[in-house]
Amino acid sequence: MTISSIPFSRVYLTGREELYMREALRTRQLSGDGPFTKRCHAWFAERFPKAEVLLTTSCTHATEMAALLLDIQPGDEVIVPSFTFSSSANPFVLRGAHIVFADIREDTFNIDETTLERFITPKTRAIVLVHYNGVGCAMESIMALAHATNIAVVEDNAHGLLGKYKGQTLGTFGTFGLQSFHETKNITCGEGGALIINDTQFVARAEILREKGTNRKSFLQGQVDKYTWVDMGSSYLPSDLLAAFLLAQLEEIDKIQAKRRAIWEFYAQQLAVWAQRSGVRLPIIPEECEQTYHIFSLILPSEAARLALQRSLKKHGITASSHYVPLHLSPMGQRFGAASCPVAEDLASRLLRLPLYAGLTEEEAEQVITLVQNTPLFAREI
Ligand SMILES: Cc1ncc(COP(=O)(O)O)c(C=O)c1O
Structure with missing residues (x-):
């Protein structure tokens, strides 16, 4: 490929x-x-x-x-x-x-x-x-x-x-x-x-x-x-x-959102079985929320698995991105004293965002999906 x-x-x-x-x-x-x-x-x-x-x-x-x-x-x-x-x-x-x-x-x-x-x-x-x-x-x-x-x-x-x-x-x-x-x-x-x-x-x-x-x-x-x-x-x-x-x-927001939605839903559909088998969490959208398809995130089983997948995608020219370093851990955030945010710490270490933009083609999304599915997620297997 x-x-x-x-x-x-x-x-x-x-x-x-x-x-x-x-x-x-x-x-x-x-x-x-x-x-x-x-x-x-x-x-x-x-x-x-x-x-x-x-x-x-x-x-x-x-x-x-x-x-x-x-x-x-x-x-x-x-x-x-x-x-x-x-x-x-x-x-x-x-x-x-x-x-x-x-x-x-x-x-x-x-x-x-x-x-x-x-x-x-x-x-x-x-x-x-x-x-x-x-x-x-x-x-x-x-x-x-x-x-x-x-x-x-x-x-x-x-x-x-x-x-x-x-x-x-x-x-x-x-x-x-x-x-x-x-x-x-x-x-x-x-x-x-x-x-x-x-x-x-x-x-x-x-x-x-x-x-x-x-x-x-x-x-x-x-x-x-x-x-x-x-x-x-x-x-x-x-x-x-x-x-x-x-x-x-x-003026084109509906068209842009429809394109993002199609990619987001394609990821969700195509990755569902793999995610369940691999212990990966796909996004959860509560029923009361109409989302904007801004981010498609995976929660990997561990930070090592997140890094492994990110590196593997990178090696093949695909940029996937983690997200915020929790602010309470940042050098500036620490000036406000210790804070306990264990969920933020845990999720930030395991979260990976897949490429998502209105111009992403279905073929490109398929390439991302195939690579994600074919990457061993456990560091020792890499
Ligand atoms: C949640 C959130 N708020 C604010 C901003 C800053 O936006 P801007 O670059 O328009 O100032 C960002 C940037 O990505 C963000 O993620």
């Missing part, structure tokens, strides 16, 4: 990116909040009718806006799952917060909602959730706890644009939802993100923070005759060139 090189992820182009970017170039409107940003905002307004959604330069920056809007102060505590990217925690650290790491669930890799109550102190200001692979966290019990304790919920939905939990769109449960349009995400513009604001009291200040702390938006709407510095802030709005690229992707 000849095997071509198969990357872990590759940007899928819908065909309209260049057209829209040329249009932006022709009109010479390249700064933020231009015509294409408005069209992206209109797209979001349709899908998130009860929220205000603002494009940002990244999910990290959307999280920074959430931390600023929540007025996180030095010494405040923020609960974050250990199994996530630094960007779920860093924006709160920048405000001086103390991070409290929570463990994750065995089945979904999402924050373990049953442990949250024990982390809450009078200083807890926010709970950050990650909907891993766009599979919703247990939102009913988490929101009930948040309401009872008056703690804000921030949904890091970098993986899960338009995923649903019990029919409700991810990112619309908490005070804020966060999206990423990084190159590795289902919908991309290279670097980009969005802040979903579900509580209207934060909208006016969000517009100011995003525009360098100025009331430029009010000026553009004719509400003031000059704009000026009115609050702290930064530059969180992406160039309209990026919004042009993003719009081309957003």
Whole structure:
């Protein structure tokens, strides 16, 4: 069998990116909040009718806006799952917060909602959730706890644009939802993100923070005759060139998701018997969750088996990838003291993600499957 090189992820182009970017170039409107940003905002307004959604330069920056809007102060505590990217925690650290790491669930890799109550102190200001692979966290019990304790919920939905939990769109449960349009995400513009604001009291200040702390938006709407510095802030709005690229992707989200779904389901189907025989766990998607087909993960029987499979695939030109180093074990995470997250530690060591992108052909997926099935999983057999 000849095997071509198969990357872990590759940007899928819908065909309209260049057209829209040329249009932006022709009109010479390249700064933020231009015509294409408005069209992206209109797209979001349709899908998130009860929220205000603002494009940002990244999910990290959307999280920074959430931390600023929540007025996180030095010494405040923020609960974050250990199994996530630094960007779920860093924006709160920048405000001086103390991070409290929570463990994750065995089945979904999402924050373990049953442990949250024990982390809450009078200083807890926010709970950050990650909907891993766009599979919703247990939102009913988490929101009930948040309401009872008056703690804000921030949904890091970098993986899960338009995923649903019990029919409700991810990112619309908490005070804020966060999206990423990084190159590795289902919908991309290279670097980009969005802040979903579900509580209207934060909208006016969000517009100011995003525009360098100025009331430029009010000026553009004719509400003031000059704009000026009115609050702290930064530059969180992406160039309209990026919004042009993003719009081309957003408009094709159904097609992109259908392609990812077909590959995801092909993997699941073809690997089912092998997985059962080999003691490998395939993804578990609870019935109440509509996922986004962002990740296809295997949980191998041991770390050695994960490394063996990863190396074998690599040898044949296929890149499979582990995922987050649990944050509580990272050099920066350790500064927040010892945390006990045994599930995150165990799963992180055994998790391997197979290549998954909209442009992956069935033939390529078959190559991946064949190699996976033919690799001995026990180190001594390699
Ligand atoms: C869960 C999660 N949140 C946030 C981010 C950061 O996204 P961005 O690169 O758009 O800032 C990532 C990056 O992969 C992520 O996996």
